[in-house]
Amino acid sequence: MDETRCLNCGENIEKDYILFINGTEYTFDSFECAVNFMAPRCTNCNSVIMGQGVHFEGEIYCTDDCAGAETYKTVVP
Numbered sequence: 560m561d562e563t564r565c566l567n568c569g570e571n572i573e574k575d576y577i578l579f580i581n582g583t584e585y586t587f588d589s590f591e592c593a594v595n596f597m598a599p600r601c602t603n604c605n606s607v608i609m610g611q612g613v614h615f616e617g618e619i620y621c622t623d624d625c626a627g628a629e630t631y632k633t634v635v636p
């Protein structure tokens with residue numbers, strides 16, 4: 560029998576936890592792993608973005624503060 564492993568942490572999946580996104584099957588052992596694997600991360604602080612996030616110049620940030628911090632960094636050498 561085939562083993563099913565979590566795409567995020569590589570753990571064996573005992574109870575099936577499968578997510579379909581655009582017809583592709585993703586397997587995880589927990590919702591936490593699914594979120595970790597799928598969710599976008601803030602360009603500035605690397606936090607998982609659960610909500611809408613802040614889109615700025617093609618990047619995504621968790622908050623306005625992070626978008627602002629990154630802008631400040633790129634402006635100041």
Ligand SMILES: [Zn+2]
Binds near residue numbers: 565566587589
């Ligand atoms: Zn996992």
Ligand SMILES: [Zn+2]
Binds near residue numbers: 601603604605622625
């Ligand atoms: Zn951030």
